[in-house]
Amino acid sequence: MDLRALKTFEACVRLGHFQKAAEELQYAPSTVTLQIQRLEADLGVSLFVRDGKRVIVSEAGRWLHQEALILLNSIGSMRQTVSDIAAGDGGTVRFAAIEPIASQRLATVVADFCTGHPKVKLTMEVSGSKSIAERVRAGELDFGICSVPSAAFLLEFEPLIEEKLGVMMRADHPLANQNDIAASDLAGLTVFVKEPTCIYRELWVRTVRETSKHPFSCIEVGSFFVIQQMVKEAFSVGIVPIYGGLEMEGSLVIRPFADMNPIVALGIVYKNKGFLGKASLLLMEAIRAVH
Incomplete structure (x- = not known):
């Protein structure tokens, strides 16, 4: 079935006249007539009953018109969706x-x-x-x-960026008065760190823990925001990327390391x-x- 013929048929039924359909579709009247004849021949049924100058939709034509509307609307939606996807206005990410x-x-x-x-x-x-x-x-x-x-x-x-590790602590922590933190400053402290599979934990192990001979204990925490809350409630420190958004004005600060430069790309x-x-x-x- 030719979709153009279906579109022509739908216009003929909706407008009630072959001539009006030809004008809307910008076809010659003979083209409209030919497309309807071919569609009828393809289906093996009469879609219109001629009564003198009047053209009346047959029962088969009325059923086809309803189905054609559904199909043409679906095709229109498909065209629009494909166009949106191509332009970046649709699809999935x-x-x-x-x-x-x-x-x-x-x-x-x-x-x-x-x-x-x-x-x-x-x-x-x-x-x-x-x-x-x-x-x-x-x-x-x-x-x-x-x-x-x-x-x-x-x-x-x-x-995109290089991130550095720093030490998060309460604003009233003794180390908060320093501009940067040496590994030796962590001696005797409890340190909150991420889980072993975290890239920041790996960076901590490579550049901080392995190069420091000063004893401190670690507690693994699976979320930086949980570390944030635990540091806020406890007088301990956390190892986190240096983000101003992780600090809390008047409550928490993050200080860079002084004697090492732990960076991850x-x-x-x-x-x-x-x-x-x-x-x-x-x-x-x-x-x-x-x-």
């Missing part, structure tokens, strides 16, 4: 980011993107760097924001830009623009 960059740097970007692209179905997850890289490689995520993935994953990595991880939808590319560009 699945990505993940590690904390605290997800909340401290990406929340506003994602919110603005959703406002400007309301038809895009966006899923943002928060996870660890290794898990993000594995899921990007498996095709479960379009892209991720994490540390440099293993070379074995064969993923592209675009650096974070960036965008993806398999191949050629496989990404326009919406994903636009969101990636928005993320780059703020870093």
Whole structure:
């Protein structure tokens, strides 16, 4: 069945006249007549009953008109959806980011993107760097924001920022008066750190704990925001990335290390830009623009 013929048929029924349908569709009257004749021949039924100069829709024609409306509306919706996806105004985006960059740097970007692209179905997850890289490689995520993935994953990595570790403490802690913290300052303290699979924990072990001969005890906590609350309630310190948003005015401060420079590179991880939808590319560009 020719979709153009169905569109012509629908116009003829809706307008009640072949001539009016020809004018609306900008066809010659003979073209309308020919398309209806071909459609009737294809279906093997008469869609119109001729009564002198009048043309009346047959029973088969009335049924076909209802079905044609559904089909034509569906096709119109399909065309619009495909157009939206191609322009980045539709489709889906699945990505993940590690904390605290997800909340401290990406929340506003994602919110603005959703406002400007309301038809895009966006899923943002928060996870660890290794898990993000594995899921990007498996095709479960379009892209991720994490540390440099293993070379074995064969993923592209675009650096965005370098983050430094610091020491979070209460504003009334004795160390809070110092501009920076030496490893020896932590001797005898209880230190809140992330779980072993966290990239910041790995960085802590590589650059701080292994180079320090001063004894201190560690407590593993699975969330930076829980560390934030525990530091606030207890007279201990936490090892966190240096983000002003993690501090609390009058309550918590973060001080950099004095005798070492623990840094981790974070960036965008993806398999191949050629496989990404326009919406994903636009969101990636928005993320780059703020870093």
